[in-house]
Amino acid sequence: MRELDETDLEILQLLVADARRPYNEIADAVDLSPPTVSDRIDRLKELGVVRRFTVDLDRSRLSEGVAVLVDLHVEPGRVSEVRSDVEDIDGVEHIFVTADGNVVFHARLRNGAIEPLLSGTLDTDAVREYDVRLLTDSAWHPEPRGVEFALECDECGNTVTSEGESSRIDGELYQFCCSSCQARFEEQYEELKQAA
Amino acid sequence: MRELDETDLEILQLLVADARRPYNEIADAVDLSPPTVSDRIDRLKELGVVRRFTVDLDRSRLSEGVAVLVDLHVEPGRVSEVRSDVEDIDGVEHIFVTADGNVVFHARLRNGAIEPLLSGTLDTDAVREYDVRLLTDSAWHPEPRGVEFALECDECGNTVTSEGESSRIDGELYQFCCSSCQARFEEQYEELKQAA
């Protein structure tokens, strides 16, 4: 495989600024043909670098309600459960999980009361306490500034360089830092598959 | 003018899920013609509801570095200054301003040390203290679920309904809840312009 290169980064920056930009315009900007740009974007999607094309909405112009930043102090061991419950709360825009086990989320709530919302959605035993802070402003800065590429080897976790390898197994694309990691991964995959 | 309606919301949801979806596909879904969909999307952009078409990137696959949530306790009166300084820090993705005058931001830092970064960018007098928390996960949920439409009158701030008015002044689109707010706004705008 080939590592992501400067051209990929350029393409990403152009798409971040306007995801509906025609591919031939991108092609001009990066000195490639439109089909090649299309291929690269397909690969960026496959690699999971591009999660989706989407729209940045100004929610303050859309929805009533108060923007808040909520900090949940979660009981040990129940972080992922709480995190996925928070995903289901209406109006949640961003979720952060801290290394010390808090779940912080940014939401716009139509009825100011957060307490019934939380107790309706979360298992109250899982959250020791919480802080709610009103927000007066929030902004999203999607520019991939200062980005360095770092794809991880799916076998050992090391950085994948241009010497790396990739395989498509059962329709999924995997990447490896070297051929031995690749072989090892494929063996183990095969074993697991046999076992199942 | 016309208030935003259910169809606009449907269009937004379709674009949030895939901003490169062809307009004729959206047209089918909402039972309109492609040109009409195009017109509506143009209007959503003009109204500022749609800020941009963009890409949701998985930065953990892109950049080295540690994701952190930083909480700056800002000296009274210096919030907007600090906020705009934070915008210039490399790797900052989200900024939140709390009602009690803190600036919270989410960033991915390539060199783990945040102290030199802050002292290099911010006036240290403006920030009393700060907390830094490491993040293990973060997600963006752009779905406009549970949204109610609420455009605000640019004169009085009330909700703009279908009885409202709109004007284009010097190329910008403004909306008002009634014709008297519209007239008042236009008068004041004219006065300000004369004065300048």
Added chain:
DNA sequence: AATGAAAGGATTAAGCC
């Protein structure tokens, strides 16, 4: 506000280097 028809662009597939 919305539409159909049509022109002008953009995307994709196929074959090749």
Added chain:
DNA sequence: GGCTTAATCCTTTCATT
């Protein structure tokens, strides 16, 4: 991986209701 060509498909403009 990348290119060109060619066919297909999408977007936008315009006249019309």
